[in-house]
Amino acid sequence: MSDFKESLETSLVVASTRGNSEIKTGAVNVPIYLSSTFHQENFDNFGPYDYSRSGNPTREALEKTIAELEGGTRGLAFASGIAAISSAFMLLSSGDHIVITEDVYGGTFRFVTEVLPRFGIEHSFADFTDIDAITRAIQPNTKLIYIETPSNPCLGITDIHAVVELAKSHDCLTFLDNTFMTPLYQRPLDLGVDVVLHSATKFLSGHSDVIAGLAVTKDDDLGNRLAFIQNSFGAILGAQDSFSLIQGIKTLSVRFEKSAESARKIANYLSGHDLVEKVYFPGLSTHPGFDTHNRQSSSAGAVLSFRLPNRSIAKSFVENIRIPVFAVSLGGVESILSHPAQMSHAAMPKAEREKRGITDGLLRFSVGLENVDDLIADFEQSLEIASKQQEKVGI
């Protein structure tokens, strides 16, 4: 057994209850410890738990699980993805500078541009598909390079290894938002990234029923500093949501593999459709980040974006599609169609948006678990109506 190497698919299922010797019942699920405080048996020596903000057994099972899945040593669970991300930024101090991808998630953009400057933490945006652009943005006080790959909504790819090398040569930390890939398909700590962050609201939980965030580190000192911030700032994940997330993680591989396979078929279908101007999906060999993504990830994932000619055609398409929900978010069992210009990137000025490819005709699609032939048939009928409309108005 000593050379037995467990696959990640197995770890997803068994990690939460591994070594849980204090569970005397044999329960196959981690108990939900709904207790804010813990009795201390001994006047002088306290037990492993005292108060649930500082530590809760259900949350801890989740934290150990994500640490194991990412190949880290310390996992921490937060009340949302943004709570994990903003807590991680608190590793910085006044006077520090961040180099961050210009394609960053909207909530991260808001925190970095609206909140951190009030605490004396500055930033520069750069095109993270271009390593020279990142290099040029580094200043003497840069302490952090912040990566998101694939990025949202145009699925831009950053070369993780190259950025880690650059960061090390400038004595900077690297954070990476791994929400779109999860540890099943991309393991940034193995490539030298310092802190991996997740919106576990998405693929990890998978059922659109929890808001949760995770952070993972490999370095003990960094892990302790982040745990100190988790306890000091207090944006922890509750025990019930920790349980839901553990259950979601167990089925990640079957869900994500099926969705990713469907996404590939849908991306191919859309690429051949006359009305679709462009398809953004890192699994297409025409995608500029195709080779880089293949080197650092084992799947293209289950999110794609596509550009229709204009807003009215996108509107017609959304109004006539039947299966997906029209909503923000991604990574659920239900397919989710969203309109970035009005949803995730509504706060961005139009010119800025269009420069990044986020036109009024751009739609993002997170592929769920419905039958893929049904999804394609649904796309077909809705695109057909949109095409007729385009002919009628002659645009």
Ligand SMILES: *Cc1c(COP(=O)(O)O)cnc(C)c1O
């Ligand atoms: C949703 C999302 C977040 C924010 O997570 P919440 O759980 O909504 O706070 C951060 N990064 C990415 C890439 C996301 O998709």
